[in-house]
Amino acid sequence: MxxxxxxxxxxxxxxxxxxxRRTVLTAATEVIAEQGPAALSLRGLARRAGVSHAAPAxxxxxxxxxxxxLAVEGYTLxxxxxxxxxASVDLREMGVRYVRFAATHPAHFAVMFxxxxxxxxxxxxxxxxxxxxxxxxxxxGSLAPDRYDGDPALAALAAWLLAHGFATLWGSGSLxxxxxxxxxxxxxxxxxxxxxxxxGPGG
Amino acid sequence: MxxxxxxxxxxxxxxxxxxxRRTVLTAATEVIAEQGPAALSLRGLARRAGVSHAAPAxxxxxxxxxxxxLAVEGYTLxxxxxxxxxASVDLREMGVRYVRFAATHPAHFAVMFxxxxxxxxxxxxxxxxxxxxxxxxxxxGSLAPDRYDGDPALAALAAWLLAHGFATLWGSGSLxxxxxxxxxxxxxxxxxxxxxxxxGPGG
DNA sequence: TGTACATCAGTGAACGCGCGTTCACTGATGTAC
DNA sequence: TGTACATCAGTGAACGCGCGTTCACTGATGTAC
Numbered sequence: 001m002x003x004x005x006x007x008x009x010x011x012x013x014x015x016x017x018x019x020x021r022r023t024v025l026t027a028a029t030e031v032i033a034e035q036g037p038a039a040l041s042l043r044g045l046a047r048r049a050g051v052s053h054a055a056p057a058x059x060x061x062x063x064x065x066x067x068x069x070l071a072v073e074g075y076t077l078x079x080x081x082x083x084x085x086x087a088s089v090d091l092r093e094m095g096v097r098y099v100r101f102a103a104t105h106p107a108h109f110a111v112m113f114x115x116x117x118x119x120x121x122x123x124x125x126x127x128x129x130x131x132x133x134x135x136x137x138x139x140x141g142s143l144a145p146d147r148y149d150g151d152p153a154l155a156a157l158a159a160w161l162l163a164h165g166f167a168t169l170w171g172s173g174s175l176x177x178x179x180x181x182x183x184x185x186x187x188x189x190x191x192x193x194x195x196x197x198x199x200g201p202g203g
Numbered sequence: 204m205x206x207x208x209x210x211x212x213x214x215x216x217x218x219x220x221x222x223x224r225r226t227v228l229t230a231a232t233e234v235i236a237e238q239g240p241a242a243l244s245l246r247g248l249a250r251r252a253g254v255s256h257a258a259p260a261x262x263x264x265x266x267x268x269x270x271x272x273l274a275v276e277g278y279t280l281x282x283x284x285x286x287x288x289x290a291s292v293d294l295r296e297m298g299v300r301y302v303r304f305a306a307t308h309p310a311h312f313a314v315m316f317x318x319x320x321x322x323x324x325x326x327x328x329x330x331x332x333x334x335x336x337x338x339x340x341x342x343x344g345s346l347a348p349d350r351y352d353g354d355p356a357l358a359a360l361a362a363w364l365l366a367h368g369f370a371t372l373w374g375s376g377s378l379x380x381x382x383x384x385x386x387x388x389x390x391x392x393x394x395x396x397x398x399x400x401x402x403g404p405g406g
Numbered sequence: 407t408g409t410a411c412a413t414c415a416g417t418g419a420a421c422g423c424g425c426g427t428t429c430a431c432t433g434a435t436g437t438a439c
Numbered sequence: 440t441g442t443a444c445a446t447c448a449g450t451g452a453a454c455g456c457g458c459g460t461t462c463a464c465t466g467a468t469g470t471a472c
Contacts (some may be wrong), residue, residue: 016416017416036319037241038240042276043458043459049416057460058416070278072441099208117241157381157394162365164361164372165366168316170369172317172318173318187242194353244424244426246425255449256450256451257426260427261449262448265427
């Protein structure tokens with residue numbers, strides 16, 4: 001029991017990791033944010049987590065398992081981001097939150113909308129997605145802007161398209177030239193204004 | 204010279220392929236459309252093209268070379284799709300064309316906005332992107348809807364966000380439930396209507 | 407409080423695979439004279 | 440019209456690599472009695 005155990009496991013680290021599942025997921029978000037989902041490998045994640053290469057399979061089975069878990073987490077986090085803490089928001093502010101979520105959780109966001117990368121029929125994923133969708137549905141009717149008296153579902157769709165378009169284009173750097181230093185939040189709000197700020201008569 | 208040459212090259216096929224570059228690019232669009240960009244490999248493309256595994260490298264160097272060429276082609280095709288044949292369109296109809304392009308060229312579209320997959324600084328790519336962007340810029344000012352008297356660049360941005368959001372969400376199947384059998388083109392036009400059809404005074 | 411046993415998390419060696427890359431080569435095509 | 444040569448496109452064997460997967464194992468933890 002001295003500190004010098006010259007062979008395999010570094011003396012300080014215990015045999016059991018303790019929270020390998022979480023560690024692997026976090027490592028995955030880092031890899032994806034840095035190098036994209038294509039660069040992900042179970043062995044690479046094990047290396048980052050400091051465990052043997054076969055360990056992650058205990059928790060996730062395979063790579064799709066990791067990405068599915070990430071998508072589940074993504075939908076949950078998105079739901080929380082859209083809902084709270086301040087519930088009294090309008091549809092446009094909800095779009096801003098959506099865009100912010102994509103910017104602060106690029107890996108989750110990327111995986112959530114890439115069904116080719118995960119298992120879209122996974123029960124946990126279906127549940128998480130549905131939970132977030134329901135959360136939106138209940139809110140969105142009342143969120144439609146006062147001045148808009150048409151189909152609320154259509155307004156919600158348009159808001160989603162605008163926010164998702166902004167999030168993906170911004171995330172790929174495609175808006176860099178167009179924004180040219182301007183505040184992304186403010187610019188998105190302006191664009192959303194075209195959708196929801198109806199000028200009064202004559203204006 | 205009989206038809207029976209039992210060894211390596213099948214007798215019918217000539218030594219030189221003739222149009223390997225094109226064939227490889229087409230094969231790449233098929234692979235990406237079917238299985239995503241992650242499934243792409245030079246060896247796989249060679250197999251599809253019916254050539255030896257080292258042949259594609261002659262034309263593209265490496266995988267990023269293939270994807271860069273695909274992105275170049277994508278920007279050119281997008282430019283053509285947006286411009287012609289009928290030049291007298293409004294901003295909304297241009298959005299419809301953008302969405303249609305994404306649907307009919309999913310592989311090109313996917314690669315164009317994934318700079319992690321290609322070489323975004325490649326001169327040919329920069330040129331093609333700029334050509335398409337210029338084509339848009341010259342058109343877009345005059346395309347801003349009559350009833351909209353604000354910043355035309357902002358209107359163009361909003362139109363782009365809406366179209367890009369629709370294209371990507373539709374492409375990933377995320378709109379399936381929301382569309383529920385409705386015509387995508389028509390639905391997009393409706394959503395774009397919220398952006399550009401301003402009701403007269405009083406509603 | 408102690409012992410026996412089941413369960414779970416992680417190990418590490420081994421395997422086979424598809425990949426990208428290199429390299430000396432060969433077949434085909436074009437061009438100079 | 441013919442010959443020599445350069446250039447280009449594609450071949451196929453070889454290599455080393457990182458990967459996923461399997462499997463017998465070991466260390467740690469919890470629970471029954």
